[in-house]
Amino acid sequence: MPLSSLPAVGVDLGGTNTKAALVDAESGVLFSRSAPTRAELGPDVVLDDIAELVRALMLDAGIEAVQGIGVGAPGAIDWERTTITQPPNIPGWGKVNLRTALRERLELPELPVIVENDANVAGLGSAYFGAGKPHDSFIMVTLGTGVGGAIIYQNQIFRGATGAAGELGHMTIDYEGPMPRSGVAGAIEGYIGQRLLSRYARYRLIHEDTLLHGMLGDDLEGLTPLHLFQAAEKGDEGAIEVLAWAGHKLGCVLGSAVNLLDIRTIIVGGGVSGAGPLLLDATRRTLPRYVVPALRGNLLVIRETLGNEVGTLGAAQLILQPLAERDS
Amino acid sequence: MPLSSLPAVGVDLGGTNTKAALVDAESGVLFSRSAPTRAELGPDVVLDDIAELVRALMLDAGIEAVQGIGVGAPGAIDWERTTITQPPNIPGWGKVNLRTALRERLELPELPVIVENDANVAGLGSAYFGAGKPHDSFIMVTLGTGVGGAIIYQNQIFRGATGAAGELGHMTIDYEGPMPRSGVAGAIEGYIGQRLLSRYARYRLIHEDTLLHGMLGDDLEGLTPLHLFQAAEKGDEGAIEVLAWAGHKLGCVLGSAVNLLDIRTIIVGGGVSGAGPLLLDATRRTLPRYVVPALRGNLLVIRETLGNEVGTLGAAQLILQPLAERDS
Numbered sequence: 001m002p003l004s005s006l007p008a009v010g011v012d013l014g015g016t017n018t019k020a021a022l023v024d025a026e027s028g029v030l031f032s033r034s035a036p037t038r039a040e041l042g043p044d045v046v047l048d049d050i051a052e053l054v055r056a057l058m059l060d061a062g063i064e065a066v067q068g069i070g071v072g073a074p075g076a077i078d079w080e081r082t083t084i085t086q087p088p089n090i091p092g093w094g095k096v097n098l099r100t101a102l103r104e105r106l107e108l109p110e111l112p113v114i115v116e117n118d119a120n121v122a123g124l125g126s127a128y129f130g131a132g133k134p135h136d137s138f139i140m141v142t143l144g145t146g147v148g149g150a151i152i153y154q155n156q157i158f159r160g161a162t163g164a165a166g167e168l169g170h171m172t173i174d175y176e177g178p179m180p181r182s183g184v185a186g187a188i189e190g191y192i193g194q195r196l197l198s199r200y201a202r203y204r205l206i207h208e209d210t211l212l213h214g215m216l217g218d219d220l221e222g223l224t225p226l227h228l229f230q231a232a233e234k235g236d237e238g239a240i241e242v243l244a245w246a247g248h249k250l251g252c253v254l255g256s257a258v259n260l261l262d263i264r265t266i267i268v269g270g271g272v273s274g275a276g277p278l279l280l281d282a283t284r285r286t287l288p289r290y291v292v293p294a295l296r297g298n299l300l301v302i303r304e305t306l307g308n309e310v311g312t313l314g315a316a317q318l319i320l321q322p323l324a325e326r327d328s
Numbered sequence: 329m330p331l332s333s334l335p336a337v338g339v340d341l342g343g344t345n346t347k348a349a350l351v352d353a354e355s356g357v358l359f360s361r362s363a364p365t366r367a368e369l370g371p372d373v374v375l376d377d378i379a380e381l382v383r384a385l386m387l388d389a390g391i392e393a394v395q396g397i398g399v400g401a402p403g404a405i406d407w408e409r410t411t412i413t414q415p416p417n418i419p420g421w422g423k424v425n426l427r428t429a430l431r432e433r434l435e436l437p438e439l440p441v442i443v444e445n446d447a448n449v450a451g452l453g454s455a456y457f458g459a460g461k462p463h464d465s466f467i468m469v470t471l472g473t474g475v476g477g478a479i480i481y482q483n484q485i486f487r488g489a490t491g492a493a494g495e496l497g498h499m500t501i502d503y504e505g506p507m508p509r510s511g512v513a514g515a516i517e518g519y520i521g522q523r524l525l526s527r528y529a530r531y532r533l534i535h536e537d538t539l540l541h542g543m544l545g546d547d548l549e550g551l552t553p554l555h556l557f558q559a560a561e562k563g564d565e566g567a568i569e570v571l572a573w574a575g576h577k578l579g580c581v582l583g584s585a586v587n588l589l590d591i592r593t594i595i596v597g598g599g600v601s602g603a604g605p606l607l608l609d610a611t612r613r614t615l616p617r618y619v620v621p622a623l624r625g626n627l628l629v630i631r632e633t634l635g636n637e638v639g640t641l642g643a644a645q646l647i648l649q650p651l652a653e654r655d656s
Contacts, residue, residue, distance in 0.1 A: 165591075260477075261486075262491070
């Protein structure tokens with residue numbers, strides 16, 4: 001069997017869980033597995049666990065070889081796409097060469113292993129298996145704990161000078177705006193990142209008549225975006241307004257991205273995107289107002305509905321794409 | 329003589345003047361010529377004039393063939409890079425296929441002719457002949473009547489989905505900021521485009537003790553950025569403050585561009601950039617504050633000192649670069 005017809009393994013290395021899937025270019029996910037990321041035990045244990053997931057998937061499928069392993073990981077990835085440096089949410093990691101580590105553990109010294117930033121990997125997953133399939137180029141936004149992003153240009157990840165392109169969450173929409181942890185005033189993450197959106201919603205609604213009081217008590221302690229969706233779906237006006245407020249802010253920053261990139265298809269994924277039209281209709285209304293008139297045609301904001309799978313699929317796609325593209 | 333060793337013609341089609349140069353990849357500009365753009369007489373006359381400039385340059389050099397003609401033009405260029413549509417500053421043009429028109433006029437039906445957006449062309453000129461030479465990737469900002477931009481990525485123009493990428497001037501730095509003609513609230517052009525910067529400076533300084541009163545009279549009518557530089561160079565505090573204010577705003581928008589692109593070299597050209605450190609020192613101070621901490625290393629803001637020549641050189645470079653890249 002030629003190597004290129006074998007399935008590939010995609011690994012989504014998260015701070016809490018590590019997901020892995022055996023993926024075929026045609027059929028998508030064949031088998032998938034997941035295990036807690038035992039970050040507190042150090043890199044060696046985490047790497048052992050990843051190797052174990054790969055072996056288990058090969059057993060699941062009854063195969064003895066894979067085309068390679070793609071890994072989506074948080075934080076900075078080197079230009080050669082082998083090594084991650086101090087991933088956030090995985091404390092105690094300095095610099096770890098995942099290619100070398102996985103080849104050693106699997107005793108496959110030639111195995112293709114490619115590591116890529118997790119936001120970029122989600123973009124690639126969308127491009128080949130999700131909402132991005134019909135589009136050569138798009139901007140991917142991931143609304144989760146933070147606001148992540150990726151640029152897919154002509155079906156490839158646009159990596160920038162060091163592989164970190166797509167940091168949409170840190171683009172400012174108000175140079176004198178609120179200051180999030182990153183220290184970038186008015187960065188969009190400071191409005192619609194999960195923590196700050198939750199805080200905004202709490203303080204905005206705490207004195208209002210809202211269903212959220214019934215769900216969370218008087219002081220709305222513990223409010224999350226999920227509570228907002230639930231209340232909004234029951235028609236709660238305050239929750240609906242906050243989600244539209246967030247969608248409006250997202251439209252502002254996406255306008256700047258469209259102006260700079262001339263890429264007019266936006267794909268929105270991540271947990272907070274689950275709010276769907278409650279959030280994205282406002283984004284669609286706002287976006288053209290922040291785009292130069294000549295580029296206002298054909299703007300498209302769509303949701304990625306693949307969910308978590310987008311990460312393992314995209315990671316596998318790092319391996320599955322033709323060699324010429326893979327090494328570009 | 330092989331075609332690839334011939335010089336190329338670069339044409340910079342402006343609203344006021346059309347500049348053309350015969351350019352050699354090694355030596356740069358061999359001969360250059362310029363003529364008023366007789367836009368009011370319609371496209372046919374302008375195209376005749378361009379063809380005449382090309383013929384004159386060939387006579388200057390005593391050659392009977394060129395490798396091709398590259399044209400930098402304002403406005404929207406089609407994806408195939410042959411045709412411009414309704415260029416601003418050249419009223420009455422609908423859609424003009426420059427490739428066909430110039431081939432006909434020069435009776436050279438096979439002549440390579442490539443048209444590209446003028447901001448992109450300036451970026452290419454800087455990349456191959458100017459301040460961009462040592463850098464594979466950079467963001468070019470052109471501070472003139474408007475605020476233009478281009479993205480040079482791995483020595484190529486990043487064109488986006490339709491060739492219009494780089495519209496940095498329309499990126500917002502304040503989603504509720506001042507409204508320029510484009511209708512994008514808080515767009516950087518609304519702060520530091522020539523007209524609005526001049527107006528800001530006038531109203532900010534009109535009631536202050538400034539050298540500008542001696543240059544322009546009590547009401548500072550007719551103030552331009554050039555007056556600001558002249559006064560600032562003589563130590564005028566008000567003018568110095570306004571230029572630093574403009575540089576600060578530029579730093580805010582460049583931060584967003586760096587976050588999105590992970591390209592950390594910025595090259596600033598255009599007339600207003602003539603203010604040099606009076607403007608750009610403030611940009612350098614502000615820029616890192618608007619970039620995510622992980623990308624704050626190696627930020628570089630430099631001036632393009634080639635001046636107008638960057639346009640004709642970049643246009644010629646459209647032809648001079650290797651075929652594989654030219655067609656990408």
